[in-house]
Amino acid sequence: MNKATARIPAQATSADAPLIASAPTTCPDGVAFCTxxxxxxxxxxxxxxxxxxxxxxxxxGFELMAFNLAQLDNDAPRLAFVAHGDWPELELNEVDTLIRDLGAHLDRLKAVRAQLAAALDARA
Ligand SMILES: [Zn+2]
Known part of the structure; x- marks a missing residue:
């Protein structure tokens, strides 16, 4: 697949939004996930x-960590993920790597958050 990923306006931009948008597909080719x-x-x-x-x-921030499913014609679908402003299209095993790394990154964020809280307590 080339870099022909279509940008679709964000559907879910906060933690309060539905997990997965359930808009019915209107794809003329019947691709189930396609809008x-x-x-x-x-x-x-x-x-x-x-x-x-x-x-x-x-x-x-605004519209961070964006992703969507994308497919060019009859090629295999991929997950397009924004990274440094470009949109690499990831295969399933690459999505698994991304999920693993995001989990580790979230753990680091929680640890640094605890450091921030401790540093603020020390100033009080
Ligand atoms: Zn389509």
Whole structure:
């Protein structure tokens, strides 16, 4: 698959949003996860199928860690993940690596959060 990933407006941008958007597909090719954006299906030679985009928005930033499912024509679907502004398209085993690393990163964030709380307590 090339870098033809379609950008779909974010569907779930906070922890309060539904886990997975449940919008019915309107893909003319019947791709189950595809939102059927007419702009990405207008070229008769190439259809870019894309699912809803998920990201994080809060006091820490805007539309961070975005990802969605993407598929170019009949190629295998991939998970497109924003990283340094580009969108590498990950295979299933690469998504597993991402999930593992995100878990470790969350653990580090929690540890540093505890350090911050301790540092603030020490100042009080
Ligand atoms: Zn589609």
């Amino acid at each position: 059927g954006d007419p702009a990405s299906h207008s070229d008769p030679r190439e259809h870019v199928h894309a699912g809803p985009e998920y990201s994080m928005t809060g006091v820490y």
